Amino acid sequence: MKNKILHRTTIAAAVATLMLSGCSKFLDKKPVTQVVNKGKTDSTLTATDADALLQGVYGAFKGAGYGPGIEFNVLDRITNGDVLSDNCYAGGDNPDNAAIDLFTFTSLNGNIARDWSDCYSVIGATNDAIARVWASKDPSLTQDHKNSIVGQASFIRAFQYFDAVRLWGRLPLILTPVDPTSSETLIKTSGGLPSGVDTIYTAILNDCWFALATVGNVGDDPSKFTVSKGAVAALLAKVYATKTPANWDSVAYYCDQVIPHYTLLSNYADLWDINHKNNSESIWEIQYDGYSSSVGNWVPSQFVGAGWKKFSTPTNDLVNTFISEGDNVRMNASIQFVDYGWPDKYWTDPGHYPVLSKYTDPNNGLNNMYMIRLADILLLRAEAYNAKGNVTSAAGMVNTVRSRVGLSNTTAANQSDMALAIEKERRLELAFEGQRWFDLLRTGRALAVMNALKDGNGNNLNYNVKDYQLLYPVPQTQLDLNPFLEQNSGY
Secondary structure (H helix, E strand, O other): OOOOHHHOOOOOOOEEEEOOOOOOOOOOOOOOOEEEEOOOOOOOOOHHHHHHHHHHHHHHHHOHHHOOHHHHHHHHHHHHHHHOOOOEEEEOOOHHHHHHHHOOOOOOOHHHHHHHHHHHHHHHHHHHHHHHHHHOOOOOOOHHHHHHHHHHHHHHHHHHHHHHHHHHOOEEOOOOOOOOOOHHHHHHHOOOOEEOHHHHHHHHHHHHHHHHHHOEOOOOOOOOOOOEHHHHHHHHHHHHHHOOOOOHHHHHHHHHHHHHHOOOOOOHHHHHOOOOOOOOOEEEEEOOOOOOOOOOOOHHHHHOOOOOOOEEEEOHHHHHHHHHHOOHHHHHHHEEEEOOOOOOOOOOOHHHEEEEOOOOOOOOOOOOEEEEEHHHHHHHHHHHHHHOOOHHHHHHHHHHHHHHOOOOOOOOOOHHHHHHHHHHHHHHHOOOOOOHHHHHHHOOOHHHHHHOOEOOOOOEOOOOOOHHHHOOOOOHHHHHHOOOOOOOOOO
16 A cells, blocks of 8 residues: 655756855864756746645655554554663564564565665655655745745655664665656665765754754644654754764754753643644654544554454563552553453463553544654753753753652752663653663663663573664665665674
């Protein structure tokens, strides 16, 4: 059912530049030109057509028609962020999921191949929309309108590349539609020579800076799926915390641009109530209308409900961490213990089998999906404070998040203890939202945490994760298609 947008467009290469305005003194570099294709595209594109193209980009991202986004951006967000980490076992009976859980994946893994293809399909949709909007000569499509559409599409492209670079490292950087003029240009423009990680991050930052200057303000649109300046600043904070070396001044700056515009919900469980969509804490949120309407979120049905053994089972370690912290509010909102009677090598009591309960509507598909929310940014701001030696202010941010769920203030009193306290707080607050693995990666803690992980009886799970396995392999299907690609070291 996937529409492989990346390979459908007929475009001849031509280049134009759009200069961006200056940014904060905290940035490690000023924006450089953004390269876009303004060649033989549809110069008769109308303003109505342009808006439809943008909606197509949003639809591709969320998986309208159960296209690529429903897997890479939603279902596999939990696989790549939680199953790959210490938050979830694979669950179910899918061997590709199990291989990701056990770090036995290879370049033949079907999930990894699907995610690469789906990610680039969404990127292809953004490239197509950007090029065609720039090429339009319709006088009713004003420059401000063009800028807004391109800004939103650029943000979505940046979001895709941010996930991709953290999963695979070096990648083909595709910023224009494909050029089928010859077999060589087709290969190069649809996944040619891979770019280094720094180059990918530069492209992500360029897209974000352009978006920040052109998209609407927070609150302009009641739908939190419409990209706002708050969403862009939040992504910039996350990017600066992740790229090496982390730029904590920029993290602090962009967090401070976000935080005043949002407020935590008083009741944590309300975040997962379908009656509190697009709430005051939500920064960027995929909208789902249910199976009976345009498109439903089928992800909850993969994690919750009887009938067949579901995916992404919470780990003993995560459950024990909730319990040891006395974090009943977030545990009860995140995990249900059920009696489905399924056999499981990690959970041997069938009456005490955990499933993810943050996604509450498996039957109707009405759950929205948070991509970014305020608690994430508050805890990222705490990291920025702590990295600069301001442990007291870091504690204040952590305590704000803890107090919402009735927990006492953190006892961490020095930088090293505070770093671990923030790490744990992020784990419990953001469990099953696709964050944990990337937190472990950027803090350099992935190997130590995964190789020390124990089962419910205190026995080491013996993952024996190697350094090279911190990145996924390039799918063999892509290596076969593109002679310019190179496999990641170790595979």
